Amino acid sequence: MITLGHYLAVAAALFGIGLVGFLTRRNLITSFLCAEMMLQGVAINFVAFARYHGNLQGQAFVVFILAVAACEAAVALALFVMLYRRGKSLDASVWQSLRELGVPPAVDTEPLPAAPRAEDEIRLPPAGVRPAAPADEEEAARV
């Protein structure tokens, strides 16, 4: 028999994993996914309690949460693209220049992985135009 406690345990696990991931990873996309995971953990809580109480209020909340999360994802990913174009990196600590004036920058004690090469730059094709076929089939397959 799956009780409320089971649901809550799963939700808490999801939330915890998400939190730890958010606090430890510096890649913007990973951080975003972790945040989404925390959100889903909360959503499971809502659903579980809705079923436990036998009403639909929690369900309604979750529908809203999903809708908002979808919007968030769209906005966040667009922002990441822009940030990447500017900083050539998805490392969140690249943007630490937003700190208070006069505070010394945080410096990595270990070296970071090598910076991505220029040809790895993401180029989105313009909307409404068929993308040109890759010149090299093998390279296309590798990508």
Added chain:
Amino acid sequence: MSDPLGFALAILVLPLVAALAAALLSRSSRAELAHIPLVTASAASAVLGAWLLLLVDDRPGHAVVGNLATWFAAGKLSVYFSVTIDPLAAVMLAMVTFVALWIAVFSSGYMHGDRGYGRFFAVMSLFVFSMCGLVLANNFLVLVAFWEGVGLCSYLLVGYYYDKPAAAAAARKAFLVTRIGDTGLILGVLLLWKLGGWNTDLTAVFDHIRTHTPDTAELTTACLLLFCGAVGKSAQFPLYVWLPDAMEGPTPVSALIHAATMVTAGVYLLARCAPLLVICPEARFLVGVTGGITAVLAAFLALAQTDLKRILAYSTVSQLGLMFLALGTAGAISPALAVTAAMFHLFTHAFFKALLFLAAGSVMHALGGVIDVRKFGGLRKRLPVTHLTFLCGAAALAGVPLLSGFWSKDLVLEAVQQAGHRGPHATGYLFLFGVALLTTFLTAFYTFRAYFLSFWGAERVPEVPEVPGEAGPHAHESPPVMTVPLLVLAVGALFVGIVAEPFTHWFSHFLGQTPTLAPQVLADGLAPRATAHGTTAADPGLNAGPNHGFNWTTAGLSTACALAGIGLAYAVYRRGEPQRYPAPVETLFSLSRNKLYVEDIYEAVVVKPAGILAFLAAAFDGFLDGLTRLIAAVPRFIGQWARPVQNGLVQFYALSMALGLVVFLTFVMFRVAR
């Protein structure tokens, strides 16, 4: 086109338009044309002013009062832009615009090539406008507004060379000293508003006071407060100190201030308010005494001055004192005669004083800005026109018989002498008559001292001009644009007196038609008090019109005094400044040169304490500033300590949030558990 109101408004508006035009020109590349608006406007105004005289003469005995607009109204207080056109105002308007015209013409030559040419003419036009407004105003608050306008313009013009510290200080002094008087004026206006049945129009106030006689003490206070304003503006004792310093402005400005637009305002104000003076014997006697003190004091101060313009400035103060002395007799004698005497002296004084200043300006122009009579002399060959015109002005000022100054001074003396015959302060007025005679003697002496020092003796010109590049040692006569105004004004100084008064009585007849000076007004005003002072309204001397016979005694005395002064000056100064004076004279001269230490006393009594007060206030202000800075430093200090938290790392922020959540949840759980 026979409406005097339209004429008066045109006279008023033309200088304002000229001021705007000159201001616009001064910003453009054609700034050297900036004199054209003022010259044109004052010429047109002078023509209209003369015409206005004829129009006013056609309707004797009543003034045209025009209510143009409501300025503001609130509760009992309603203030109208109302103007009054009576003989008094018409004479002033014609005189101001006429003198201003020739001063403007002279300035266009004198100020030629100056950096602030456009500014100069813009402010001069505004000055004339303010004075015309002051003359026309029939409302106390409008009058105060124009009065302040005159003060502002004098400030701007005295401080015309604002990069010169002495000029800036003189402008400040002029403004602040007259402000003391203006405070009194405003208080007086407020008191009259109350006494005059909550009216602010002059005519309404006078009517109300005539029908509802107010408390004598209050009315006397109101008169004295008005007089306080006049003392400041017309440079009477004890507030005369600003006028000699005002010589720092360009010379045409001095001419305008002294002859037409500034210092005459106080005399005019009291002449307008003569109906009030008539019923306040104490107030009018104080006016007379102040005038007498000023006249003799300023004449004494002028004795040993070495700055030509300063001598003339003190002489203006002295002559204004005589005018107030004449005004102070209004009521003791027929007010029409008293006011006629004062206004006639003002009228002739405008001509010869403008002439003297412009001649002094011509000397300065020729000598490159040098005006110290010790540094030059014997200029009569070099500057023939200036010499002759200065002589005309000096003779008129000294009261040489048959010149205009003689006739007007004679009228003043006669007014004072008549006041000495009867009335509450007869002995006092007799004493003042003596003072006036002494002033006549001193005036003749110092005027001709200046004349002989400047134009007689061995020819000396300063080697080093004060203004580089000006014709110092190569002094030459001024161009026609400057000498023509001198000649015109010289003709005025010589003949305006004899034409206007002694044989024709034009001036006194004309002014006597002013409704506020009419005998029946006086009779009504005096009736309630007549018994108190032992005179009756039917006293023939009081109700007599301005007609008067020629008083040979007075004329003879004044002529003797004037000729004695001139003779003494000739004996002492015809060869230049003597090497040494006898000891008692030297003491007197040193007193005069040091201005009787009046300025030093003011410095010690008023300026120094004010300086100390200002210093203390500044120190207290600094203390308050420090306190607020200290309070402001607290958040900054805390911020210094808390700022590193904002390090720009997203993870750090997230961790802080998570830890905060943990703390919050822990708190909630333990609270709930308890």
